[in-house]
Amino acid sequence: KKIKRYIIRTNTSSEINFTLAKQVFNDYVKKFDREDGSILLKITHTYHVVDLSEYIAKEQGLDEENVALAKLIALLHDIGRFKQVTLLRNFSDKGFDHADYGVKILFEENLIRKFIPTNKYDEIIKKAIYTHNKYKIEDGLNELEELHCKIIRDADKLDILEIFVINGEDTILIGKNNGYEVTPNITKEFLDALFQGKQIDRKYQKYFLDWYLNTLTFLFDINYAKSFEIIKDKKYIDTTIDLIEKIVPEDKEIFEKIREYMNNYIKERIYWPFGYGTVIRKHFSCKKFRAGI
Numbered sequence: 001k002k003i004k005r006y007i008i009r010t011n012t013s014s015e016i017n018f019t020l021a022k023q024v025f026n027d028y029v030k031k032f033d034r035e036d037g038s039i040l041l042k043i044t045h046t047y048h049v050v051d052l053s054e055y056i057a058k059e060q061g062l063d064e065e066n067v068a069l070a071k072l073i074a075l076l077h078d079i080g081r082f083k084q085v086t087l088l089r090n091f092s093d094k095g096f097d098h099a100d101y102g103v104k105i106l107f108e109e110n111l112i113r114k115f116i117p118t119n120k121y122d123e124i125i126k127k128a129i130y131t132h133n134k135y136k137i138e139d140g141l142n143e144l145e146e147l148h149c150k151i152i153r154d155a156d157k158l159d160i161l162e163i164f165v166i167n168g169e170d171t172i173l174i175g176k177n178n179g180y181e182v183t184p185n186i187t188k189e190f191l192d193a194l195f196q197g198k199q200i201d202r203k204y205q206k207y208f209l210d211w212y213l214n215t216l217t218f219l220f221d222i223n224y225a226k227s228f229e230i231i232k233d234k235k236y237i238d239t240t241i242d243l244i245e246k247i248v249p250e251d252k253e254i255f256e257k258i259r260e261y262m263n264n265y266i267k268e269r270i271y272w273p274f275g276y277g278t279v280i281r282k283h284f285s286c287k288k289f290r291a292g293i
Contacts, residue, residue, distance in 0.1 A: 016068040018075075021115040025075050028111075029082060038085045042078055045159055050074040052155035052230075059226045060151075066144075069121055070151050073128045076106065076115065077152050099133045128152050135201060136221070150223040157218040158227055161236045164215045168243045172212065180208035184251040193217070194258065197265060209248070216240055216262060228269045237262045 025046075032039050053074035057067040080102030087096065103126055106112040112122065128148045131137050133156075137149050164171055172182070189204040190213070199220045205211050219231055231237070241259040245252050 014065050014068050015118050015120060016065065016072055016116055018068055018071050021072055021075055024114045025079075028079070032082045032086055036085070038089075039082060041163075042081045042085065045163065046075060046078055048159040048162070049077065049152070049155045052158050053151055056151050056154055056224055056226060060147075060224065066148075069124065070148060072116065072121075073125055073148055073152050074155055076102065076112075076125065077129050077132050077156060078102070079106065079111075079129075080104075097133070099130055103130045124148050132156055135199070153221065154223050154227040157222060158230055160215065161218060161231065162234065165234070165236050165239045168240065172243075172247065180211050182208050182247055184209070184248045186210060186213075186254070190214075195261060209244070212244065213240075213258070216258075219262065219266065222269070225270050228266050232263075232266050232270065237266070 029039070029043055034040055034043070050071050053070040054067060057070040062070070078098065080098035080100070083101060083105075084096045084098045106115075106129070107122065107126055112125065116125075124145050125148075127138070127141060127145050129152075131149045132152045137146060137153070141149065185207040186209045187204055187206050190200050190210045193200045193204075194213070194217060197220050199217045200210070200214050202214065205214060216237060219228070219237075222228060222231070237259060241255050245255050248255075
């Protein structure tokens, strides 16, 4: 189902010059060390998210101006990451929320005017960037604001899943370096939420598997059927579960249940995108599994 065509199409030229915005972005990131792997990763991630946002926006039937707006939001969504990485040498938002900082430099320091001369879209851009890394979309948004928040959240999560799967073994090492010992334990709160099709709040992360599997629960916050098709086609769930079963082979039963549940959830959201979920969720319960609490 396409987004309803509430956007007025006109023959006027776009107020968003993405080519110019891209040049401004490239000039901005020159201030940071491009030889740093983390900086390079974020630049690459940004342009992947631009492409994914454009794809999702077009699939939803948006007009050229809103497709350009979705691309601009994607270009700017992680602009706060570069300072974060330079100062803290990590991607943790606990002490330095990169989305909040991105909004600050764009709108309080007026950097946004270098990317787009008009303030016509400022509220949409601001809210989409601020919300993109939060646990959920804030209440009280108008329809167009919510639309662009959903597009950037889907596109961002899709590329994070791609990075997560491609760099699976390196990601495990990151978990170890962050203090997570590889054990078969999973918290009850994590399993309860997972088998109810809910994204898990980071505050419940206690064990390595909580931390590692949390990224897969991004799919419970995905909004569009086309996004789920990408997840299905790229086999993100199967690849991740295969790797987990290699490092924690004693708990294969629970991982196979997670695999089955998540793959069924993806199929459901592709074919019944507006919430046919109770049929599948009734067949799963975490109560039979050992929880590390």
